[in-house]
Amino acid sequence: MRILPSFLSVWCIVVLLTSCNQMKEYQEVSEETSDIHSLAQPKRAKMTHLALDLKVDFDRKQLVGTATIYFDNETGANQLILDTKDLDIQQVLLDDSTKANYSLGEEVALLGRPLRIQVAPNTKKVTIAYTSSPKSAALQWLTPAQTAGGEQPFLFSQSQCILARTWIPCQDGPGMRFTYQARVEVPPHLMALMSAENPTEKNETGIYEFEMKQPIPAYLLALAVGDLAFQKIDERTGVYAEPATLEAAVQEYEEVVKMVEVAENLYGKHAWERYDILVLPPSFPFGGMENPRLTFATPTIIAGDKSLMSLVAHELAHSWSGNLVTNQTWNDFWLNEGFTVYFERRIVEALYGRDFAEMEALLGYQDLLETIEQKGKNNKDTKLLLDLRKRDPDEAVSDIAYEKGYFFLRLIEESIGREKFDRFLRKYFETFAFESMNTQRFINYLEKEIIKDDEVLAKKINYKDWIYGTGLPQNCPKVTSKRFTQVDAQLQLWKETQSTDSLNTADWSTQEWLHFIRQLPVQMDIEQMKQLDEAYEFTASGNTEIQAAWYVHAIEHQYEAAYEAIENFLINIGRRKFLTPLYSALVKTEEGRTLAKDIYAKARPNYHYVAVNTLDEIVGYQSAK
Ligand code: BES
Ligand code: ZN
Numbered sequence: 001m002r003i004l005p006s007f008l009s010v011w012c013i014v015v016l017l018t019s020c021n022q023m024k025e026y027q028e029v030s031e032e033t034s035d036i037h038s039l040a041q042p043k044r045a046k047m048t049h050l051a052l053d054l055k056v057d058f059d060r061k062q063l064v065g066t067a068t069i070y071f072d073n074e075t076g077a078n079q080l081i082l083d084t085k086d087l088d089i090q091q092v093l094l095d096d097s098t099k100a101n102y103s104l105g106e107e108v109a110l111l112g113r114p115l116r117i118q119v120a121p122n123t124k125k126v127t128i129a130y131t132s133s134p135k136s137a138a139l140q141w142l143t144p145a146q147t148a149g150g151e152q153p154f155l156f157s158q159s160q161c162i163l164a165r166t167w168i169p170c171q172d173g174p175g176m177r178f179t180y181q182a183r184v185e186v187p188p189h190l191m192a193l194m195s196a197e198n199p200t201e202k203n204e205t206g207i208y209e210f211e212m213k214q215p216i217p218a219y220l221l222a223l224a225v226g227d228l229a230f231q232k233i234d235e236r237t238g239v240y241a242e243p244a245t246l247e248a249a250v251q252e253y254e255e256v257v258k259m260v261e262v263a264e265n266l267y268g269k270h271a272w273e274r275y276d277i278l279v280l281p282p283s284f285p286f287g288g289m290e291n292p293r294l295t296f297a298t299p300t301i302i303a304g305d306k307s308l309m310s311l312v313a314h315e316l317a318h319s320w321s322g323n324l325v326t327n328q329t330w331n332d333f334w335l336n337e338g339f340t341v342y343f344e345r346r347i348v349e350a351l352y353g354r355d356f357a358e359m360e361a362l363l364g365y366q367d368l369l370e371t372i373e374q375k376g377k378n379n380k381d382t383k384l385l386l387d388l389r390k391r392d393p394d395e396a397v398s399d400i401a402y403e404k405g406y407f408f409l410r411l412i413e414e415s416i417g418r419e420k421f422d423r424f425l426r427k428y429f430e431t432f433a434f435e436s437m438n439t440q441r442f443i444n445y446l447e448k449e450i451i452k453d454d455e456v457l458a459k460k461i462n463y464k465d466w467i468y469g470t471g472l473p474q475n476c477p478k479v480t481s482k483r484f485t486q487v488d489a490q491l492q493l494w495k496e497t498q499s500t501d502s503l504n505t506a507d508w509s510t511q512e513w514l515h516f517i518r519q520l521p522v523q524m525d526i527e528q529m530k531q532l533d534e535a536y537e538f539t540a541s542g543n544t545e546i547q548a549a550w551y552v553h554a555i556e557h558q559y560e561a562a563y564e565a566i567e568n569f570l571i572n573i574g575r576r577k578f579l580t581p582l583y584s585a586l587v588k589t590e591e592g593r594t595l596a597k598d599i600y601a602k603a604r605p606n607y608h609y610v611a612v613n614t615l616d617e618i619v620g621y622q623s624a625k
Contacts, residue, residue, distance in 0.1 A: 085112025338405015
């Protein structure tokens with residue numbers, strides 16, 4: 001009887017010590033890794049809250065106002081250092097409104113200039129009066145003609161990865177978090193929205209107030225201003241869009257209600273109170289951006305048939321993977337995107353069935369193989385853990401983070417069973433909520449929770465190969481899709497009969513059509529292209545995924561009947577994922593290059609900086625500087 005309590009207490013101490021050690025280990029790792037893409041030094045004095053007071057000046061294309069930065073100065077540092085890029089700083093005040101001494105450091109390529117503010121050990125906040133530049137890389141200022149309504153201008157921001165500093169002085173690294181509030185003044189008739197608690201109606205003063213109570217990293221700061229209206233879907237979801245687009249958007253997105261439920265059932269409560277979607281004008285450079293409480297989305301997913309809803313599942317999933325547990329540096333980007341693609345496909349599977357999710361996984365696998373082929377299987381950018389030193393973190397955006405990340409997690413799932421894996425993920429989001437995660441910390445957690453001392457399992461997963469190795473590891477899970485096999489059979493039939501008459505394509509989904517188009521033969525003559533187009537109306541499709549895939553073939557086969565449509569597409573749509581392959585296909589031939597340059601000259605003013613940043617090089621565009 002006496003042995004038991006003492007045994008228990010020893011055991012307790014051992015358990016406590018091990019878990020303490022483990023915590024310490026995570027902690028140390030997280031503190032060690034500093035962010036190579038930020039000039040701020042939060043370990044000395046750390047920003048904790050931001051209060052913005054901004055006026056949106058459409059004529060000058062500038063934000064004008066103040067940013068008050070509250071910070072913790074546990075080390076008693078005499079400086080607070082913030083990231084800025086292309087900001088004009090007019091004045092800095094300390095708590096008591098005395099003027100602070102400050103300096104803007106030399107411009108560092110890609111990163112901007114550090115703003116160093118002299119503070120006293122007991123200074124609590126600084127207020128910075130500043131103006132953003134009309135060429136702020138995060139902001140796109142649209143003329144009325146570039147909107148759906150055509151009458152009011154529009155502004156939106158895109159802060160990921162390191163562009164928050166081009167519109168707000170802040171500590172701009174994904175490993176640091178702060179809460180924020182804002183007061184934003186806009187011209188009458190416009191509404192302002194942020195990644196925060198939002199208005200649902202316009203007001204006459206043009207002054208809007210915002211609050212984000214949960215701490216977020218700077219890349220999730222977001223602002224949009226335009227002729228916007230709101231419609232609720234249920235109590236915690238809704239859509240913002242220009243009035244002309246609102247109804248179609250609401251219809252397209254109504255399943256978001258079920259998505260939030262399904263997601264919560266999988267991995268725990270949604271931490272952000274609301275999940276609304278803002279439909280932007282077509283120049284938005286991404287499919288979606290997971291700004292907390294308010295996903296920013298391209299209008300190109302309004303396909304009319306809900307066929308592109310997995311994009312919403314993706315951005316919603318980021319409410320956990322990314323926004324709640326955040327990649328600590330951009331080298332760890334796969335922790336954001338790989339987890340999100342995995343989560344996205346689980347939501348899609350729960351709502352639309354395994355067959356459907358497997359089609360998307362297979363399309364993802366095709367993308368992954370193509371990316372590895374393009375980059376080369378020994379290329380170090382095909383590792384999950386990236387090395388982005390001296391590089392723009394935007395270069396991290398490739399199918400490696402998304403799809404290699406996805407398949408790695410799927411491998412773990414398949415190795416230990418879904419139930420166990422789901423428990424692991426649930427605990428992961430709970431344990432690390434509102435913290436940042438880096439690859440080493442994830443490995444420690446994986447070792448502790450899953451691998452333990454199981455050598456067989458360790459070998460089966462072989463995480464080192466995935467994380468530090470290039471190319472596609474041999475143990476990559478295999479995906480099969482019966483529906484795609486049927487598509488392959490129809491394609492074969494077409495090749496044999498050279499006619500579309502006997503093909504059975506009834507009830508094909510967008511995903512099946514995409515597979516069909518992707519698998520079309522490399523060699524096709526104009527007659528064949530024409531035959532397919534007449535039968536299936538790809539050129540005139542209203543679905544941008546189908547258009548983009550088909551137009552690549554059209555370019556490669558000089559199918560001129562599609563050129564006008566391609567030009568319209570390139571001029572009107574700013575989504576980088578579509579633009580990159582199309583321009584890349586065009587520049588492969590002499591004539592194509594001329595055409596690309598022509599179109600690009602007209603289209604470029606419609607694109608956001610992040611698209612231009614990628615495309616200038618592909619098209620060989622020399623900007624007049
Ligand atoms: N967070 C990304 C977009 C992003 C990544 C912006 C890196 C800037 C730098 C977003 O969640 C995303 O992945 N969007 C995809 C959606 C798709 C995978 C469903 C897109 O825009 O295509
Ligand atoms: Zn994403």
